[in-house]
Amino acid sequence: xxxxxxGYLIPFxxxxxxxxxxxxxxxxxxxxxxxxxxxxxxxxxxxxGPNVVGxxxxxxxxxxxxxxxxxxxVLPTGSSPVVFLLAPMVTxxxxxxxxxxxxxxxxxxxSNINVGILYLxxxxxxxxxxxxxxxxxxxxxxxxxxxxxSAAQMVSYEVSIGFIMICVLLxxxxxxxxxxxxxxxxxxxFLPHLxxxxxxxxxxxxxxxxHPFDLPEAESELVAGFMTExxxxxxxxxxxxxxxxxxxxxxxxTILFLGGWLPPVEALSFIPGFVWFALKISFCLFLMxxxxxxxxxxxxxxxxxxxxxxxxxxxxxxxxxxxxxxxYTGRVPV
Amino acid sequence: xxxxxxxxxxxxxxxxxxxLNVIFQRNPVHSVLWxxxxxxxxxxxxxxxxxxxxxxxxxVVYVGAVAVLFLFVxxxxxxxxxxxxxxxxxxxxxxxxxGIVLLVELALVYGGWVMSPQAEALRLAPTPDITQIDNTxxxxxxxxxxxxxxxxxxxxxxxxxxxxxxxxxxxxxxxVRKQNISTQVNRRKEDTVEVVKAPVGKGIA
Numbered sequence: 001x002x003x004x005x006x007g008y009l010i011p012f013x014x015x016x017x018x019x020x021x022x023x024x025x026x027x028x029x030x031x032x033x034x035x036x037x038x039x040x041x042x043x044x045x046x047x048x049g050p051n052v053v054g055x056x057x058x059x060x061x062x063x064x065x066x067x068x069x070x071x072x073x074v075l076p077t078g079s080s081p082v083v084f085l086l087a088p089m090v091t092x093x094x095x096x097x098x099x100x101x102x103x104x105x106x107x108x109x110x111s112n113i114n115v116g117i118l119y120l121x122x123x124x125x126x127x128x129x130x131x132x133x134x135x136x137x138x139x140x141x142x143x144x145x146x147x148x149x150s151a152a153q154m155v156s157y158e159v160s161i162g163f164i165m166i167c168v169l170l171x172x173x174x175x176x177x178x179x180x181x182x183x184x185x186x187x188x189x190f191l192p193h194l195x196x197x198x199x200x201x202x203x204x205x206x207x208x209x210x211h212p213f214d215l216p217e218a219e220s221e222l223v224a225g226f227m228t229e230x231x232x233x234x235x236x237x238x239x240x241x242x243x244x245x246x247x248x249x250x251x252x253x254t255i256l257f258l259g260g261w262l263p264p265v266e267a268l269s270f271i272p273g274f275v276w277f278a279l280k281i282s283f284c285l286f287l288m289x290x291x292x293x294x295x296x297x298x299x300x301x302x303x304x305x306x307x308x309x310x311x312x313x314x315x316x317x318x319x320x321x322x323x324x325x326x327x328y329t330g331r332v333p334v
Numbered sequence: 335x336x337x338x339x340x341x342x343x344x345x346x347x348x349x350x351x352x353x354l355n356v357i358f359q360r361n362p363v364h365s366v367l368w369x370x371x372x373x374x375x376x377x378x379x380x381x382x383x384x385x386x387x388x389x390x391x392x393x394v395v396y397v398g399a400v401a402v403l404f405l406f407v408x409x410x411x412x413x414x415x416x417x418x419x420x421x422x423x424x425x426x427x428x429x430x431x432x433g434i435v436l437l438v439e440l441a442l443v444y445g446g447w448v449m450s451p452q453a454e455a456l457r458l459a460p461t462p463d464i465t466q467i468d469n470t471x472x473x474x475x476x477x478x479x480x481x482x483x484x485x486x487x488x489x490x491x492x493x494x495x496x497x498x499x500x501x502x503x504x505x506x507x508x509x510v511r512k513q514n515i516s517t518q519v520n521r522r523k524e525d526t527v528e529v530v531k532a533p534v535g536k537g538i539a
Contacts, residue, residue: 008337080361080363080364083363083364083367113386114386114387114468114470115386115387115390115470118387118390118391118394119390121390121394121398122390122393122394122397122398125393125394125397125398125399126393126397126398128398128402129370129402129405132402132405132406132409133367136363136405136409144409148406151402151405151406155399155402155403158398158399175470301512301513302513305513305515
Protein backbone atom coordinates (compact mmCIF):
# COMPACT_ATOMS: atom_id res chain seq x y z
CA UNK A 1 0.00 0.00 0.00
CA UNK A 2 2.81 2.36 0.93
CA UNK A 3 4.47 1.52 -2.36
CA UNK A 4 1.24 2.26 -4.20
CA UNK A 5 0.97 5.66 -2.54
CA UNK A 6 4.58 6.70 -3.07
CA GLY A 7 5.00 5.02 -6.46
CA TYR A 8 1.75 5.90 -8.19
CA LEU A 9 -0.53 8.14 -6.19
CA ILE A 10 1.90 10.93 -5.39
CA PRO A 11 3.41 11.16 -8.91
CA PHE A 12 -0.10 11.08 -10.34
CA UNK A 13 -1.25 13.90 -8.08
CA UNK A 14 1.92 15.85 -8.87
CA UNK A 15 1.36 15.52 -12.63
CA UNK A 16 -2.29 16.49 -12.21
CA UNK A 17 -1.25 19.54 -10.20
CA UNK A 18 1.27 20.56 -12.87
CA UNK A 19 -1.37 20.21 -15.58
CA UNK A 20 -3.72 22.45 -13.59
CA UNK A 21 -0.90 24.95 -13.09
CA UNK A 22 -0.54 25.15 -16.87
CA UNK A 23 -4.15 24.95 -17.96
CA UNK A 24 -5.79 27.42 -15.55
CA UNK A 25 -3.49 30.37 -16.40
CA UNK A 26 -3.80 29.36 -20.05
CA UNK A 27 -7.59 29.60 -19.94
CA UNK A 28 -7.42 32.98 -18.23
CA UNK A 29 -4.92 34.07 -20.88
CA UNK A 30 -7.27 32.87 -23.62
CA UNK A 31 -10.10 34.92 -22.12
CA UNK A 32 -7.92 38.01 -22.02
CA UNK A 33 -6.57 37.51 -25.54
CA UNK A 34 -10.13 37.88 -26.81
CA UNK A 35 -10.50 41.01 -24.69
CA UNK A 36 -7.13 42.36 -25.85
CA UNK A 37 -8.05 41.71 -29.46
CA UNK A 38 -11.24 43.73 -29.19
CA UNK A 39 -9.55 46.57 -27.33
CA UNK A 40 -6.51 46.75 -29.62
CA UNK A 41 -8.52 46.60 -32.82
CA UNK A 42 -10.88 49.16 -31.32
CA UNK A 43 -7.96 51.49 -30.65
CA UNK A 44 -6.57 50.93 -34.15
CA UNK A 45 -9.95 51.77 -35.69
CA UNK A 46 -10.48 54.74 -33.36
CA UNK A 47 -13.30 53.07 -31.47
CA UNK A 48 -13.50 52.39 -27.75
CA GLY A 49 -14.09 48.66 -27.64
CA PRO A 50 -15.64 46.83 -24.67
CA ASN A 51 -15.35 49.15 -21.66
CA VAL A 52 -18.55 48.72 -19.69
CA VAL A 53 -18.38 45.40 -17.81
CA GLY A 54 -16.02 45.88 -14.87
CA UNK A 55 -13.16 48.40 -14.71
CA UNK A 56 -11.94 49.12 -18.28
CA UNK A 57 -14.27 46.32 -19.43
CA UNK A 58 -11.95 43.74 -17.87
CA UNK A 59 -14.82 41.42 -16.96
CA UNK A 60 -16.15 41.37 -20.53
CA UNK A 61 -14.75 37.90 -21.44
CA UNK A 62 -16.43 36.37 -18.38
CA UNK A 63 -19.71 38.08 -19.21
CA UNK A 64 -19.45 36.58 -22.69
CA UNK A 65 -18.73 33.15 -21.24
CA UNK A 66 -21.78 33.33 -18.97
CA UNK A 67 -23.91 34.43 -21.89
CA UNK A 68 -22.77 31.50 -24.05
CA UNK A 69 -23.18 29.02 -21.20
CA UNK A 70 -26.80 29.93 -20.63
CA UNK A 71 -27.79 29.63 -24.28
CA UNK A 72 -29.37 26.61 -25.87
CA UNK A 73 -27.30 24.05 -27.77
CA VAL A 74 -28.98 23.56 -31.12
CA LEU A 75 -28.47 20.30 -32.99
CA PRO A 76 -29.25 20.77 -36.69
CA THR A 77 -31.61 18.23 -38.24
CA GLY A 78 -29.88 15.56 -40.28
CA SER A 79 -26.64 16.16 -38.45
CA SER A 80 -24.52 13.45 -36.93
CA PRO A 81 -24.90 14.37 -33.25
CA VAL A 82 -21.90 12.53 -31.80
CA VAL A 83 -19.47 13.88 -34.39
CA PHE A 84 -21.12 17.29 -34.18
CA LEU A 85 -20.46 17.54 -30.44
CA LEU A 86 -17.08 15.79 -30.64
CA ALA A 87 -15.67 18.36 -33.07
CA PRO A 88 -15.41 21.35 -30.68
CA MET A 89 -14.06 19.08 -27.94
CA VAL A 90 -11.34 17.84 -30.29
CA THR A 91 -10.37 21.38 -31.27
CA UNK A 92 -10.26 22.54 -27.67
CA UNK A 93 -8.36 19.58 -26.22
CA UNK A 94 -5.79 19.63 -29.03
CA UNK A 95 -5.06 23.26 -28.24
CA UNK A 96 -4.53 22.24 -24.59
CA UNK A 97 -2.43 19.07 -24.93
CA UNK A 98 0.22 20.82 -26.97
CA UNK A 99 1.32 22.56 -23.77
CA UNK A 100 2.45 19.21 -22.35
CA UNK A 101 5.87 19.66 -23.94
CA UNK A 102 6.34 23.42 -24.07
CA UNK A 103 9.03 24.60 -21.63
CA UNK A 104 7.98 27.97 -20.26
CA UNK A 105 11.20 28.47 -18.36
CA UNK A 106 14.47 26.65 -17.75
CA UNK A 107 13.33 23.34 -16.28
CA UNK A 108 9.63 24.25 -16.05
CA UNK A 109 7.59 21.85 -18.15
CA UNK A 110 5.03 19.09 -17.78
CA SER A 111 7.04 16.64 -19.83
CA ASN A 112 10.45 16.91 -21.47
CA ILE A 113 10.39 14.39 -24.30
CA ASN A 114 13.13 13.73 -26.84
CA VAL A 115 10.90 14.37 -29.84
CA GLY A 116 9.16 17.47 -28.47
CA ILE A 117 9.08 19.37 -31.73
CA LEU A 118 7.63 16.40 -33.61
CA TYR A 119 4.95 16.18 -30.94
CA LEU A 120 4.07 19.84 -31.50
CA UNK A 121 4.01 19.30 -35.26
CA UNK A 122 1.77 16.27 -34.82
CA UNK A 123 -0.66 18.12 -32.55
CA UNK A 124 -0.85 21.13 -34.84
CA UNK A 125 -1.47 18.89 -37.84
CA UNK A 126 -4.37 17.25 -35.99
CA UNK A 127 -6.10 20.61 -35.59
CA UNK A 128 -7.74 20.15 -38.97
CA UNK A 129 -9.91 17.29 -37.68
CA UNK A 130 -12.02 19.42 -35.40
CA UNK A 131 -12.88 21.69 -38.30
CA UNK A 132 -13.48 18.95 -40.86
CA UNK A 133 -15.68 16.99 -38.45
CA UNK A 134 -17.65 20.13 -37.62
CA UNK A 135 -18.16 20.93 -41.27
CA UNK A 136 -19.31 17.46 -42.18
CA UNK A 137 -21.48 16.80 -39.14
CA UNK A 138 -23.37 20.10 -39.45
CA UNK A 139 -25.12 18.91 -42.60
CA UNK A 140 -24.93 22.41 -44.01
CA UNK A 141 -23.47 23.72 -47.27
CA UNK A 142 -21.72 26.70 -45.73
CA UNK A 143 -20.16 24.65 -42.96
CA UNK A 144 -19.00 22.01 -45.41
CA UNK A 145 -17.44 24.55 -47.78
CA UNK A 146 -15.63 26.13 -44.83
CA UNK A 147 -14.35 22.74 -43.70
CA UNK A 148 -13.09 21.85 -47.18
CA UNK A 149 -11.24 25.12 -47.48
CA SER A 150 -9.73 24.71 -44.09
CA ALA A 151 -8.57 21.15 -44.71
CA ALA A 152 -6.78 22.14 -47.91
CA GLN A 153 -5.34 25.26 -46.34
CA MET A 154 -3.97 23.60 -43.23
CA VAL A 155 -2.48 20.63 -45.08
CA SER A 156 -0.79 23.00 -47.55
CA TYR A 157 0.82 25.24 -44.99
CA GLU A 158 1.94 22.36 -42.80
CA VAL A 159 4.39 21.37 -45.50
CA SER A 160 6.34 24.61 -45.34
CA ILE A 161 6.06 24.66 -41.54
CA GLY A 162 7.65 21.20 -41.50
CA PHE A 163 10.57 22.27 -43.69
CA ILE A 164 11.20 25.39 -41.61
CA MET A 165 11.17 23.29 -38.44
CA ILE A 166 13.81 21.05 -40.02
CA CYS A 167 15.99 24.13 -40.73
CA VAL A 168 15.83 25.05 -37.05
CA LEU A 169 16.49 21.46 -35.98
CA LEU A 170 19.59 21.29 -38.14
CA UNK A 171 20.94 24.45 -36.54
CA UNK A 172 20.09 23.32 -33.02
CA UNK A 173 21.01 19.67 -33.47
CA UNK A 174 18.15 18.31 -31.36
CA UNK A 175 14.45 17.54 -31.44
CA UNK A 176 14.16 18.43 -27.76
CA UNK A 177 12.57 21.83 -27.18
CA UNK A 178 14.72 22.66 -24.16
CA UNK A 179 17.88 21.96 -26.12
CA UNK A 180 16.60 24.01 -29.05
CA UNK A 181 16.17 26.99 -26.72
CA UNK A 182 19.56 26.42 -25.10
CA UNK A 183 21.17 26.33 -28.56
CA UNK A 184 19.96 29.93 -29.02
CA UNK A 185 22.14 31.32 -26.24
CA UNK A 186 24.25 33.93 -27.95
CA UNK A 187 22.03 34.34 -30.99
CA UNK A 188 18.30 33.78 -31.35
CA UNK A 189 17.48 31.86 -34.49
CA PHE A 190 15.33 34.59 -36.02
CA LEU A 191 18.50 36.42 -37.05
CA PRO A 192 20.28 33.70 -39.07
CA HIS A 193 16.92 32.37 -40.29
CA LEU A 194 15.22 35.73 -40.85
CA UNK A 195 13.42 34.84 -44.13
CA UNK A 196 12.21 31.59 -42.58
CA UNK A 197 11.03 33.43 -39.47
CA UNK A 198 8.80 35.61 -41.63
CA UNK A 199 7.52 32.67 -43.68
CA UNK A 200 6.91 30.66 -40.52
CA UNK A 201 4.91 33.46 -38.97
CA UNK A 202 2.75 33.80 -42.08
CA UNK A 203 2.26 30.04 -42.19
CA UNK A 204 1.21 30.12 -38.54
CA UNK A 205 -1.47 32.65 -39.47
CA UNK A 206 -2.72 30.25 -42.15
CA UNK A 207 -2.50 27.26 -39.83
CA UNK A 208 -4.56 28.95 -37.11
CA UNK A 209 -7.06 30.32 -39.68
CA UNK A 210 -6.32 33.87 -38.65
CA HIS A 211 -6.64 36.97 -40.79
CA PRO A 212 -5.75 37.49 -43.59
CA PHE A 213 -6.22 33.75 -44.16
CA ASP A 214 -9.50 33.25 -42.30
CA LEU A 215 -11.18 31.74 -45.36
CA PRO A 216 -12.73 28.79 -43.47
CA GLU A 217 -14.97 31.26 -41.66
CA ALA A 218 -15.06 34.08 -44.16
CA GLU A 219 -18.20 35.82 -43.02
CA SER A 220 -18.75 37.76 -46.22
CA GLU A 221 -19.14 34.59 -48.27
CA LEU A 222 -19.72 31.61 -45.95
CA VAL A 223 -21.81 33.08 -43.07
CA ALA A 224 -19.44 31.72 -40.40
CA GLY A 225 -17.89 28.78 -42.24
CA PHE A 226 -17.62 25.61 -40.21
CA MET A 227 -19.04 27.36 -37.13
CA THR A 228 -22.31 28.31 -38.82
CA GLU A 229 -24.46 25.71 -37.05
CA UNK A 230 -22.84 25.97 -33.64
CA UNK A 231 -24.31 27.75 -30.66
CA UNK A 232 -23.82 28.06 -26.91
CA UNK A 233 -21.09 25.96 -25.26
CA UNK A 234 -20.05 24.14 -28.43
CA UNK A 235 -19.42 27.49 -30.09
CA UNK A 236 -17.56 28.69 -27.00
CA UNK A 237 -15.28 25.65 -27.14
CA UNK A 238 -14.44 26.37 -30.79
CA UNK A 239 -13.80 29.97 -29.95
CA UNK A 240 -11.58 29.14 -26.98
CA UNK A 241 -9.79 26.46 -28.99
CA UNK A 242 -9.00 28.93 -31.75
CA UNK A 243 -7.50 31.47 -29.36
CA UNK A 244 -5.67 28.78 -27.38
CA UNK A 245 -4.23 27.65 -30.71
CA UNK A 246 -3.03 31.19 -31.37
CA UNK A 247 -1.24 31.25 -28.02
CA UNK A 248 0.19 27.78 -28.63
CA UNK A 249 1.53 28.63 -32.08
CA UNK A 250 2.98 31.89 -30.71
CA UNK A 251 4.72 29.72 -28.13
CA UNK A 252 6.14 27.57 -30.92
CA UNK A 253 7.38 30.66 -32.77
CA THR A 254 8.95 31.89 -29.53
CA ILE A 255 10.72 28.60 -28.87
CA LEU A 256 11.95 28.08 -32.41
CA PHE A 257 12.99 31.61 -33.32
CA LEU A 258 12.81 34.05 -30.41
CA GLY A 259 14.93 32.18 -27.89
CA GLY A 260 12.16 30.83 -25.63
CA TRP A 261 12.70 31.97 -22.04
CA LEU A 262 16.12 33.51 -22.71
CA PRO A 263 16.50 37.23 -21.91
CA PRO A 264 17.63 39.45 -24.81
CA VAL A 265 20.78 40.49 -22.96
CA GLU A 266 22.53 38.64 -20.15
CA ALA A 267 22.21 41.63 -17.79
CA LEU A 268 18.43 41.17 -17.73
CA SER A 269 18.60 37.54 -16.60
CA PHE A 270 17.44 38.46 -13.07
CA ILE A 271 13.91 38.59 -14.49
CA PRO A 272 12.54 35.02 -14.37
CA GLY A 273 12.37 33.05 -17.62
CA PHE A 274 8.63 32.61 -17.79
CA VAL A 275 8.17 36.40 -17.80
CA TRP A 276 10.32 36.63 -20.93
CA PHE A 277 8.45 33.74 -22.44
CA ALA A 278 5.09 35.43 -21.76
CA LEU A 279 6.37 38.74 -23.11
CA LYS A 280 7.52 37.14 -26.36
CA ILE A 281 4.24 35.29 -26.76
CA SER A 282 2.38 38.56 -26.18
CA PHE A 283 4.51 40.20 -28.84
CA CYS A 284 3.56 37.50 -31.37
CA LEU A 285 -0.11 37.75 -30.40
CA PHE A 286 0.00 41.51 -30.80
CA LEU A 287 1.44 41.05 -34.30
CA MET A 288 -1.40 38.67 -35.15
CA UNK A 289 -4.03 41.14 -33.94
CA UNK A 290 -2.29 44.01 -35.70
CA UNK A 291 -2.32 42.03 -38.94
CA UNK A 292 -6.03 41.36 -38.48
CA UNK A 293 -6.72 45.07 -38.19
CA UNK A 294 -4.55 45.90 -41.20
CA UNK A 295 -4.87 43.42 -44.05
CA UNK A 296 -7.81 42.47 -46.26
CA UNK A 297 -8.67 38.80 -46.69
CA UNK A 298 -6.76 36.73 -49.25
CA UNK A 299 -8.57 35.15 -52.16
CA UNK A 300 -8.58 31.36 -52.00
CA UNK A 301 -6.56 30.65 -55.16
CA UNK A 302 -3.99 33.25 -54.10
CA UNK A 303 -3.70 31.54 -50.74
CA UNK A 304 -3.00 28.17 -52.37
CA UNK A 305 -0.53 29.73 -54.77
CA UNK A 306 1.33 31.39 -51.92
CA UNK A 307 1.56 28.13 -49.99
CA UNK A 308 2.59 25.75 -52.74
CA UNK A 309 4.40 27.92 -55.27
CA UNK A 310 6.14 30.44 -53.03
CA UNK A 311 6.60 29.17 -49.47
CA UNK A 312 7.28 25.52 -50.27
CA UNK A 313 10.12 26.11 -52.79
CA UNK A 314 11.59 28.91 -50.66
CA UNK A 315 11.69 26.81 -47.51
CA UNK A 316 13.09 23.83 -49.41
CA UNK A 317 15.89 25.95 -50.86
CA UNK A 318 16.60 27.44 -47.44
CA UNK A 319 16.79 23.92 -45.96
CA UNK A 320 19.39 22.91 -48.54
CA UNK A 321 21.31 26.16 -47.97
CA UNK A 322 21.26 25.62 -44.20
CA UNK A 323 22.48 22.04 -44.48
CA UNK A 324 25.15 23.04 -47.00
CA UNK A 325 26.35 25.95 -44.87
CA UNK A 326 26.52 23.86 -41.72
CA UNK A 327 28.50 21.09 -43.40
CA TYR A 328 30.78 23.44 -45.35
CA THR A 329 31.75 25.46 -42.28
CA GLY A 330 31.90 22.38 -40.07
CA ARG A 331 29.29 23.66 -37.62
CA VAL A 332 27.01 20.63 -37.68
CA PRO A 333 25.95 20.11 -34.06
CA VAL A 334 26.22 16.48 -33.06
CA UNK B 335 5.28 -2.09 -14.20
CA UNK B 336 1.59 -2.65 -13.57
CA UNK B 337 0.82 0.74 -15.07
CA UNK B 338 2.79 -0.06 -18.22
CA UNK B 339 0.95 -3.32 -18.81
CA UNK B 340 -2.39 -1.69 -18.02
CA UNK B 341 -1.59 0.98 -20.58
CA UNK B 342 -0.66 -1.71 -23.08
CA UNK B 343 -3.97 -3.52 -22.62
CA UNK B 344 -5.86 -0.24 -22.82
CA UNK B 345 -4.23 0.77 -26.12
CA UNK B 346 -4.44 -2.75 -27.56
CA UNK B 347 -8.10 -3.14 -26.61
CA UNK B 348 -9.12 0.22 -28.06
CA UNK B 349 -7.07 -0.46 -31.18
CA UNK B 350 -8.84 -3.78 -31.80
CA UNK B 351 -12.28 -2.38 -31.02
CA UNK B 352 -11.83 0.63 -33.27
CA UNK B 353 -10.36 -1.52 -36.06
CA LEU B 354 -13.49 -3.68 -35.91
CA ASN B 355 -15.60 -0.54 -35.97
CA VAL B 356 -13.84 0.58 -39.16
CA ILE B 357 -15.34 -2.46 -40.84
CA PHE B 358 -18.72 -2.57 -39.17
CA GLN B 359 -19.74 1.08 -39.22
CA ARG B 360 -22.48 1.77 -41.74
CA ASN B 361 -21.40 5.32 -42.42
CA PRO B 362 -18.05 5.53 -44.27
CA VAL B 363 -17.13 8.84 -42.59
CA HIS B 364 -17.54 7.23 -39.19
CA SER B 365 -15.35 4.38 -40.43
CA VAL B 366 -12.56 6.81 -41.25
CA LEU B 367 -12.89 8.45 -37.82
CA TRP B 368 -12.54 5.02 -36.18
CA UNK B 369 -9.52 4.37 -38.40
CA UNK B 370 -7.94 7.52 -37.02
CA UNK B 371 -8.54 6.25 -33.48
CA UNK B 372 -6.84 3.00 -34.48
CA UNK B 373 -3.79 4.93 -35.72
CA UNK B 374 -3.65 6.79 -32.43
CA UNK B 375 -3.64 3.65 -30.37
CA UNK B 376 -0.96 2.12 -32.59
CA UNK B 377 1.09 5.25 -31.88
CA UNK B 378 0.44 4.71 -28.18
CA UNK B 379 1.77 1.16 -28.46
CA UNK B 380 4.90 2.51 -30.17
CA UNK B 381 5.43 4.89 -27.26
CA UNK B 382 5.15 1.99 -24.83
CA UNK B 383 7.83 0.16 -26.83
CA UNK B 384 10.12 3.16 -26.39
CA UNK B 385 9.92 4.06 -30.09
CA UNK B 386 8.70 7.62 -29.59
CA UNK B 387 10.05 8.82 -32.95
CA UNK B 388 8.04 6.21 -34.87
CA UNK B 389 4.97 7.05 -32.80
CA UNK B 390 5.19 10.74 -33.69
CA UNK B 391 5.82 9.94 -37.36
CA UNK B 392 2.79 7.69 -37.39
CA UNK B 393 0.65 10.53 -36.06
CA VAL B 394 2.16 13.18 -38.35
CA VAL B 395 2.09 11.14 -41.56
CA TYR B 396 -0.93 8.86 -41.22
CA VAL B 397 -3.25 10.83 -38.98
CA GLY B 398 -2.15 14.31 -39.96
CA ALA B 399 -1.93 13.84 -43.71
CA VAL B 400 -3.11 10.52 -45.14
CA ALA B 401 -6.28 10.21 -43.07
CA VAL B 402 -7.21 13.84 -43.76
CA LEU B 403 -7.20 13.05 -47.47
CA PHE B 404 -9.22 9.88 -46.83
CA LEU B 405 -11.76 11.86 -44.90
CA PHE B 406 -11.79 14.52 -47.58
CA VAL B 407 -12.57 12.02 -50.32
CA UNK B 408 -15.04 9.94 -48.35
CA UNK B 409 -17.01 13.02 -47.29
CA UNK B 410 -17.45 14.12 -50.86
CA UNK B 411 -18.58 10.72 -52.13
CA UNK B 412 -22.33 10.44 -52.32
CA UNK B 413 -22.62 6.87 -51.11
CA UNK B 414 -25.85 5.00 -50.87
CA UNK B 415 -25.40 2.89 -47.74
CA UNK B 416 -27.99 0.22 -48.55
CA UNK B 417 -26.32 -0.44 -51.89
CA UNK B 418 -23.04 -1.14 -50.13
CA UNK B 419 -24.79 -3.68 -47.93
CA UNK B 420 -26.17 -5.49 -50.98
CA UNK B 421 -22.71 -6.02 -52.41
CA UNK B 422 -21.41 -7.46 -49.14
CA UNK B 423 -21.79 -11.16 -50.00
CA UNK B 424 -20.54 -10.59 -53.54
CA UNK B 425 -17.22 -9.13 -52.40
CA UNK B 426 -16.81 -11.41 -49.38
CA UNK B 427 -14.69 -14.08 -51.20
CA UNK B 428 -12.27 -11.48 -52.60
CA UNK B 429 -11.97 -9.76 -49.24
CA UNK B 430 -11.47 -13.04 -47.43
CA UNK B 431 -8.79 -14.07 -49.94
CA UNK B 432 -6.86 -10.82 -49.45
CA GLY B 433 -7.17 -11.22 -45.70
CA ILE B 434 -5.78 -14.75 -45.84
CA VAL B 435 -2.87 -13.65 -48.06
CA LEU B 436 -2.01 -10.90 -45.55
CA LEU B 437 -2.23 -13.34 -42.67
CA VAL B 438 0.09 -15.83 -44.41
CA GLU B 439 2.56 -13.03 -45.18
CA LEU B 440 2.56 -11.89 -41.56
CA ALA B 441 3.11 -15.48 -40.45
CA LEU B 442 6.03 -15.79 -42.89
CA VAL B 443 7.60 -12.57 -41.61
CA TYR B 444 7.28 -13.67 -38.03
CA GLY B 445 8.49 -17.20 -38.85
CA GLY B 446 11.49 -15.79 -40.67
CA TRP B 447 12.31 -13.61 -37.70
CA VAL B 448 12.18 -16.59 -35.36
CA MET B 449 13.84 -19.25 -37.51
CA SER B 450 16.14 -17.71 -40.11
CA PRO B 451 19.87 -17.69 -39.19
CA GLN B 452 20.37 -14.17 -40.58
CA ALA B 453 17.65 -12.86 -38.29
CA GLU B 454 19.38 -14.65 -35.41
CA ALA B 455 22.54 -12.65 -36.19
CA LEU B 456 20.51 -9.43 -36.39
CA ARG B 457 18.91 -10.07 -33.06
CA LEU B 458 22.26 -10.74 -31.43
CA ALA B 459 23.78 -7.58 -32.93
CA PRO B 460 24.59 -5.04 -30.22
CA THR B 461 21.90 -2.40 -29.86
CA PRO B 462 23.26 1.07 -29.13
CA ASP B 463 23.20 2.05 -25.50
CA ILE B 464 19.95 3.89 -24.82
CA THR B 465 21.65 6.29 -22.43
CA GLN B 466 24.20 7.26 -25.08
CA ILE B 467 22.05 7.69 -28.13
CA ASP B 468 18.29 8.22 -28.51
CA ASN B 469 16.39 6.20 -31.04
CA THR B 470 15.89 9.08 -33.47
CA UNK B 471 19.64 9.27 -33.88
CA UNK B 472 20.01 5.49 -34.05
CA UNK B 473 17.40 5.33 -36.83
CA UNK B 474 19.11 8.13 -38.74
CA UNK B 475 22.48 6.42 -38.50
CA UNK B 476 21.26 3.16 -39.94
CA UNK B 477 19.00 4.73 -42.56
CA UNK B 478 21.57 7.10 -44.03
CA UNK B 479 24.49 4.64 -44.00
CA UNK B 480 23.58 1.02 -44.47
CA UNK B 481 20.24 1.47 -46.22
CA UNK B 482 20.84 4.80 -47.96
CA UNK B 483 20.22 3.45 -51.49
CA UNK B 484 17.00 1.68 -50.54
CA UNK B 485 15.87 4.80 -48.71
CA UNK B 486 16.57 7.02 -51.72
CA UNK B 487 14.88 4.51 -54.03
CA UNK B 488 11.75 4.62 -51.87
CA UNK B 489 11.81 8.40 -52.13
CA UNK B 490 12.12 8.20 -55.92
CA UNK B 491 9.18 5.79 -56.16
CA UNK B 492 7.05 8.23 -54.19
CA UNK B 493 8.21 11.12 -56.37
CA UNK B 494 7.30 9.25 -59.55
CA UNK B 495 3.90 8.33 -58.11
CA UNK B 496 3.30 11.96 -57.20
CA UNK B 497 4.24 13.24 -60.65
CA UNK B 498 2.09 10.51 -62.19
CA UNK B 499 -1.00 11.53 -60.27
CA UNK B 500 -0.42 15.19 -61.07
CA UNK B 501 -0.11 14.40 -64.78
CA UNK B 502 -3.26 12.26 -64.68
CA UNK B 503 -5.37 14.99 -63.12
CA UNK B 504 -3.91 17.93 -65.01
CA UNK B 505 -6.14 19.05 -67.81
CA UNK B 506 -6.33 22.31 -69.64
CA UNK B 507 -9.85 23.64 -69.57
CA UNK B 508 -10.75 26.34 -72.07
CA UNK B 509 -12.57 29.38 -70.81
CA VAL B 510 -11.15 29.35 -67.29
CA ARG B 511 -9.63 32.67 -66.34
CA LYS B 512 -6.56 32.34 -64.19
CA GLN B 513 -4.50 34.96 -62.49
CA ASN B 514 -1.02 35.20 -63.97
CA ILE B 515 1.07 37.14 -61.50
CA SER B 516 4.05 37.74 -63.78
CA THR B 517 1.99 39.26 -66.59
CA GLN B 518 0.25 41.45 -64.04
CA VAL B 519 3.55 42.64 -62.63
CA ASN B 520 5.08 43.13 -66.07
CA ARG B 521 2.21 45.25 -67.37
CA ARG B 522 3.39 48.77 -68.08
CA LYS B 523 1.40 51.94 -68.32
CA GLU B 524 2.31 52.36 -72.02
CA ASP B 525 0.78 48.96 -72.91
CA THR B 526 -2.62 49.71 -71.52
CA VAL B 527 -3.28 53.40 -71.12
CA GLU B 528 -3.34 55.89 -73.98
CA VAL B 529 -3.94 59.54 -73.31
CA VAL B 530 -5.88 61.06 -76.16
CA LYS B 531 -6.98 64.63 -76.64
CA ALA B 532 -10.46 64.21 -78.03
CA PRO B 533 -11.57 66.93 -80.44
CA VAL B 534 -14.81 68.59 -79.37
CA GLY B 535 -17.88 67.25 -81.16
CA LYS B 536 -15.98 64.45 -82.95
CA GLY B 537 -14.83 62.02 -80.30
CA ILE B 538 -12.41 59.24 -81.05
CA ALA B 539 -12.99 56.81 -83.87
